[in-house]
Amino acid sequence: MRALAEDEFTTLKDSLSTHLSTTFPALLVPPSQTRAFSALVELKAGVGGSEAMLFLMDLLRVYVRHAHARGWRADVIQGAEVVGGGMRDAIVEVKGEGAYDTLRWETGVHRVQRVPATEASGRVHTSTVAIIVLPLSEEAEPAADDDLFKMEDVRIEVMRSRGAGGQHVNKTESAVRLTHVPTGVTVSMQDERSQHQNKRRAFQVLRARLMDMKMTREMAERRAARQNLVRTADRSEKIRTYNYAQDRVTDHRIGLSLMNLQSFMEGDGMQKFLDAMRRHWEEERMEEAVSEAD
Amino acid sequence: MENRLAKLALAIGRECAQQEFRWMKHSQRPNLSEMLDRRIAGEPLQYILGTTPFGPLDLLTRPPTLIPRPETEDWTLRLARSRTPSPTRPIRLLDLGTGSGCIPLLLCHLWPPESVRAVGVDISPDAIRLATDNSTRSPIRNTFTPHLGDLHDPGLLHRLDPQPPFDVITANPPYIPLDQYHALPSSVKDYEDPRALIGDTDGLAFYRAIAVLLARKGVLAPRATIALEVGHDQAHAVTCILRHTPGLQLGPVEIWKDPWDKDRVVFARGASCATGGRINIT
Numbered sequence: 001m002r003a004l005a006e007d008e009f010t011t012l013k014d015s016l017s018t019h020l021s022t023t024f025p026a027l028l029v030p031p032s033q034t035r036a037f038s039a040l041v042e043l044k045a046g047v048g049g050s051e052a053m054l055f056l057m058d059l060l061r062v063y064v065r066h067a068h069a070r071g072w073r074a075d076v077i078q079g080a081e082v083v084g085g086g087m088r089d090a091i092v093e094v095k096g097e098g099a100y101d102t103l104r105w106e107t108g109v110h111r112v113q114r115v116p117a118t119e120a121s122g123r124v125h126t127s128t129v130a131i132i133v134l135p136l137s138e139e140a141e142p143a144a145d146d147d148l149f150k151m152e153d154v155r156i157e158v159m160r161s162r163g164a165g166g167q168h169v170n171k172t173e174s175a176v177r178l179t180h181v182p183t184g185v186t187v188s189m190q191d192e193r194s195q196h197q198n199k200r201r202a203f204q205v206l207r208a209r210l211m212d213m214k215m216t217r218e219m220a221e222r223r224a225a226r227q228n229l230v231r232t233a234d235r236s237e238k239i240r241t242y243n244y245a246q247d248r249v250t251d252h253r254i255g256l257s258l259m260n261l262q263s264f265m266e267g268d269g270m271q272k273f274l275d276a277m278r279r280h281w282e283e284e285r286m287e288e289a290v291s292e293a294d
Numbered sequence: 295m296e297n298r299l300a301k302l303a304l305a306i307g308r309e310c311a312q313q314e315f316r317w318m319k320h321s322q323r324p325n326l327s328e329m330l331d332r333r334i335a336g337e338p339l340q341y342i343l344g345t346t347p348f349g350p351l352d353l354l355t356r357p358p359t360l361i362p363r364p365e366t367e368d369w370t371l372r373l374a375r376s377r378t379p380s381p382t383r384p385i386r387l388l389d390l391g392t393g394s395g396c397i398p399l400l401l402c403h404l405w406p407p408e409s410v411r412a413v414g415v416d417i418s419p420d421a422i423r424l425a426t427d428n429s430t431r432s433p434i435r436n437t438f439t440p441h442l443g444d445l446h447d448p449g450l451l452h453r454l455d456p457q458p459p460f461d462v463i464t465a466n467p468p469y470i471p472l473d474q475y476h477a478l479p480s481s482v483k484d485y486e487d488p489r490a491l492i493g494d495t496d497g498l499a500f501y502r503a504i505a506v507l508l509a510r511k512g513v514l515a516p517r518a519t520i521a522l523e524v525g526h527d528q529a530h531a532v533t534c535i536l537r538h539t540p541g542l543q544l545g546p547v548e549i550w551k552d553p554w555d556k557d558r559v560v561f562a563r564g565a566s567c568a569t570g571g572r573i574n575i576t
Contacts, residue, residue: 080316158553164526165554167470167491170338170361170482171306172314172346176553193317194347195364195553196371 034215037100038072038136040208041092046109048127051116053086055242056129058265059110060090063103066270072096077201078191091205093136100135105277107133108239115244124245132235134208135215148210155179156199159190178202185209222288240273249273254280298330305334314339336480349400353428358487359421362396365552366466366523369559370400372550373464373521379409385461386515387412388454390445390504393490395425397464398438407435411456415443418487446503451513459515463508466523467500469493497525501532502539509542517545518564529557536562 041063045052060079067074072094079090094103110129115122159175175190176198187209189202241250242261249264250257256276263269303311318329321343329342340346340355347353348362349371355361379385389398392414402412416422425440443450451458470491475483482491493499501522508514524532529549536544543565552558 080312156553162554164474165552165556166363166365166523166525166558167360167466167468168474168478168482168525170340170363170486171310171479172339173364190313191316192347194349194367196349196367197347 032101034100034135036097036137038093038095039099039103040134040136040205041094041103041106042089042132042134043087043091044089044130044132045087046128046130048112048125050082050084050086050118051112051125052127052129053082053088054117055110055112055127056087056090057081057085059129059131060087060092062265062270063092063094063106066268067092067094067096067099069268070096070099070102072099077204078189080191093204095136100133102274102278104133104135105274105281106131106239107235108237109235110240110242111238112242113244114242128238130235132212134205134212136204136208137211148207148214149180149182153181154206155181158195159188174198176202178206180206180210183210183213185213251276253277295327295330298327298334301334302330305336317343336484338481338485341485348396349404351396351400351403351432353394353396353399354424354431355394356420356424357485358490359418359424360393360486360490362394365554365556365558366396367400368553369521369523369550370397370464371404373462373519373561374401374404377519379405379461381406381408384408385410386456386459387462387464388458388460389414390463390465390507391467391490391500392416392425392440393421393466395428395438395440397466399425399428399434401462401464402434402436402438403432405436410436410462412436412438413441413454413456414438415441415445415450415454417442417444418489420487421490445500445507451507451510458513459518460513461515461518463514463518463520464522465500465504467493467504469497469500469523469525469528471495471497493525497528498531498535501528501535505535505539505542508536509539511541514564516564517566520544520560520562520564522560523558524560526556526558529560532560536560 043056043060045056060076064074073096075093077091077093079087081087108131110131111126113124113126116125119125155178157177158173159177160173162169162173172193174193174195175188176195177186177188179186185206187202187205189198192198192201239251239253241252244261247261248257248259249261249269251273254276256273258264258269258272260269299311299315302315314333317339318326323329323343332342333339338361340361341357344355345352346355346362348367353362387398387401387410389412392398393416395414398412398414402410414425416425419442422440422442429438429440439455441454443453468489468491470493472492472495475488475492504522508520522532533547533549536542536547545563545565547560547562549557550559550561
């Protein structure tokens with residue numbers, strides 16, 4: 001009788017432990033405010049000249065492929081290939097539920113170490129690509145979200161002179177620039193063939209940047225209030241290194257290395273990182289929730 | 295290909311050449327080299343690609359019909375926002391010199407279904423054909439009828455469907471003075487219809503004709519809106535023409551600027567009673 005009770009005590013104690021350490025904290029974490037949000041992924045070539053630009057395109061392909069594998073839509077809304085290959089910068093709109101929540105871990109500096117295709121002597125170069133992932137809510141029309149910005153605070157400018165304009169000129173002139181005067185955020189857009197289309201895209205990007213600024217600010221305020229050391233990526237941080245010679249991708253935030261770099265670049269190795277980052281984030285949130293409950 | 299790109303860059307500038315080359319590739323039309331050669335020769339990109347965006351629409355473009363301009367896109371969008379017609383009392387729209395049909399088609403697309411009946415007049419059979427093709431390109435739930443005719447023709451109005459009075463009158467009439475026409479860039483002068491561009495010696499001939507048409511009894515509905523696109527230095531002259539045309543009763547006249555800060559539209563409202571009448575205050 002006593003043995004049975006002892007057994008049951010152990011089982012109960014274990015399950016109590018689980019409830020205390022995992023289940024309850026998870027219940028304290030509020031569901032993600034941003035789970036319905038799509039993502040705007042901005043890539044910029046950093047150090048490394050043309051090699052950085054080529055790597056940017058490699059990464060772009062990885063994200064587009066990953067988006068499709070997850071059933072999301074991926075549209076490259078800005079991205080001009082330069083002569084010689086590669087892109088200086090690009091913006092991809094990834095549309096679908098959960099896109100932002102999943103891809104936001106990609107924000108930060110990605111570093112590649114490999115022998116460039118153009119390098120005759122076989123020397124390894126290091127270059128970087130900076131990625132920022134912004135939240136995109138589903139807005140059909142570029143109307144001002146009263147929370148985020150007022151239309152009267154946005155200055156809309158065309159980028160080139162047109163002389164007499166009107167009937168005098170039939171050159172396509174579609175480039176626009178938006179400036180959100182209170183914050184100084186500017187967005188230029190010129191890849192579409194009409195002002196109207198570029199304006200829509202530009203407002204989309206503006207909204208995403210302002211929403212990102214708002215969320216970052218709110219997160220910082222929360223952290224400051226808690227005074228603890230939990231950290232998420234600051235966007236100038238090197239978050240990942242892609243080492244071709246060692247065939248390895250390493251995420252520095254969680255110390256996770258994946259062998260077989262090709263599986264990342266061409267397969268779905270990215271999912272492993274995203275899953276690991278998500279678990280890490282969830283643990284942080286749980287700790288946060290538990291300490292706030294004190 | 296590199297060679298052609300270099301030539302295009304010389305012709306229109308490196309950044310524009312790269313951008314236009316991307317659009318040519320993106321169009322997935324066959325024969326990229328031929329497109330480049332045509333562009334190097336000065337042919338407008340819109341004729342080469344066969345389409346141009348106009349607001350949310352994608353319109354066909356065909357020589358020699360005037361290619362819709364971004365200035366026109368801008369003010370037409372603004373005009374669309376300036377009122378919201380209702381299907382319970384549909385309004386009538388007349389567009390003079392309709393060309394590709396871009397102005398009425400955009401308004402018909404943006405305004406609520408069955409809230410507007412539009413007619414667009416043009417003297418060119420090519421334009422009427424193009425406007426007709428554009429009107430069938432995507433479903434619009436407002437009627438737009440292109441009509442072959444001359445705005446100088448006194449019998450024109452009787453033949454239109456819908457009939458006057460009109461609640462909205464729009465026009466982007468030919469406004470380039472003859473001497474300026476000769477100095478235009480080749481891509482305009484050598485490819486687009488001169489009849490869509492030349493407004494006689496002072497560029498204002500069509501505004502005089504339009505003002506006379508608007509002044510005729512029964513043409514303007516009470517509080518009708520009139521939007522006339524003008525050349526960069528013509529807004530005041532056109533306002534004067536409207537104000538000094540006998541029988542044309544107008545309320546306040548505004549001048550709208552385009553995105554390049556040029557005075558681009560003379561916008562007027564008709565008097566609050568039908569034209570040709572008098573207000574009796576008893």
